[in-house]
Amino acid sequence: MGAEGAEKAKEIGMKETVIRAEDLDLTFQTKDGPVHALKGVSLEIGKGEFVSFIGPSGCGKTTFLRCVAALEQPTGGRLSVNGMTPEEARKSRAYGYVFQAAGLYPWRTIAGNIKLPLEIMGFSRAEQDERVRKVLQLVDLEGFGGKYPWQLSGGMQQRASIARALAFDAEILLMDEPFGALDEIVRDHLNEQLLALWARTGKTIGFVTHSIPEAVYLSTKIVVMSPRPGRISDVIESPLPAERPLEIRDSPEFIEVAQRVREGLRAGHSYDD
Numbered sequence: 001m002g003a004e005g006a007e008k009a010k011e012i013g014m015k016e017t018v019i020r021a022e023d024l025d026l027t028f029q030t031k032d033g034p035v036h037a038l039k040g041v042s043l044e045i046g047k048g049e050f051v052s053f054i055g056p057s058g059c060g061k062t063t064f065l066r067c068v069a070a071l072e073q074p075t076g077g078r079l080s081v082n083g084m085t086p087e088e089a090r091k092s093r094a095y096g097y098v099f100q101a102a103g104l105y106p107w108r109t110i111a112g113n114i115k116l117p118l119e120i121m122g123f124s125r126a127e128q129d130e131r132v133r134k135v136l137q138l139v140d141l142e143g144f145g146g147k148y149p150w151q152l153s154g155g156m157q158q159r160a161s162i163a164r165a166l167a168f169d170a171e172i173l174l175m176d177e178p179f180g181a182l183d184e185i186v187r188d189h190l191n192e193q194l195l196a197l198w199a200r201t202g203k204t205i206g207f208v209t210h211s212i213p214e215a216v217y218l219s220t221k222i223v224v225m226s227p228r229p230g231r232i233s234d235v236i237e238s239p240l241p242a243e244r245p246l247e248i249r250d251s252p253e254f255i256e257v258a259q260r261v262r263e264g265l266r267a268g269h270s271y272d273d
């Protein structure tokens with residue numbers, strides 16, 4: 001959407017589309033034959049939405065995120081990010097990416113890890129320091145910049161990796177199962193913190209998870225996917241309020257959405273293979 005279109009969208013209360021996929025296909029050619037990772041995936045993600053992707057292993061969640069990040073090339077359909085091709089969006093630093101494992105360099109301090117992309121992008125020393133300070137504050141890790149990754153717990157390392165993705169202030173944050181390896185208590189805490197961070201920054205977030213409660217708790221929109229080939233089986237607009245204490249998980253509205261996700265997963269799953 002151009003500047004004029006964006007203005008008009010704002011006027012009539014519409015969300016500006018940030019990610020648009022139309023009939024997206026991706027087939028990997030492997031030595032065992034083709035693997036249809038994505039088939040006919042169409043989806044719109046508006047500015048400031050928190051969109052979770054949930055589905056069984058191998059349904060193409062990561063592949064979709066990687067297409068948005070221009071790390072994979074779709075074999076069919078159209079995909080735009082901020083009105084550009086994914087490749088152009090990557091060059092304009094439209095997104096930060098948080099991987100399943102924190103992926104911090106052990107020989108660099110936390111601040112050093114966060115600075116790495118900033119160094120590559122050529123930010124001045126002073127600007128790097130200022131950004132590190134700001135993002136460490138955003139993820140509640142003030143005072144830990146001088147520590148090495150091994151001196152931090154798993155949850156703190158994952159927060160540091162979120163800080164690194166936030167450091168160049170991209171409008172979109174792509175997160176691939178960032179809390180999958182953490183225990184439930186830590187995960188609950190990080191979910192709360194992530195929601196607070198999202199509310200504070202207004203970022204658009206694409207978030208891959210295997211957990212129904214996590215998807216329902218975090219999202220404004222839940223995309224349920226099914227495997228072989230990877231398709232969207234349901235898109236749920238969350239009726240939950242923006243303000244979400246953890247106890248909301250016991251509310252009838254929450255349970256109802258979780259139930260619909262579960263049904264979507266069941267409907268899309270073939271138990272024969």
Ligand SMILES: Nc1ncnc2c1ncn2[C@@H]1O[C@H](COP(=O)(O)OP(=O)(O)OP(=O)(O)O)[C@@H](O)[C@H]1O
Pocket residue numbers: 028029030035036037055056057058059060061062063064230
């Ligand atoms: N580079 C690749 N070459 C060949 N096949 C691939 C490649 N990347 C992914 N696949 C296949 O594409 C399908 C989708 O994979 P993807 O990693 O996107 O699934 P996922 O839903 O993210 O799974 P998980 O929940 O286990 O992370 C799988 O069958 C996977 O084996």
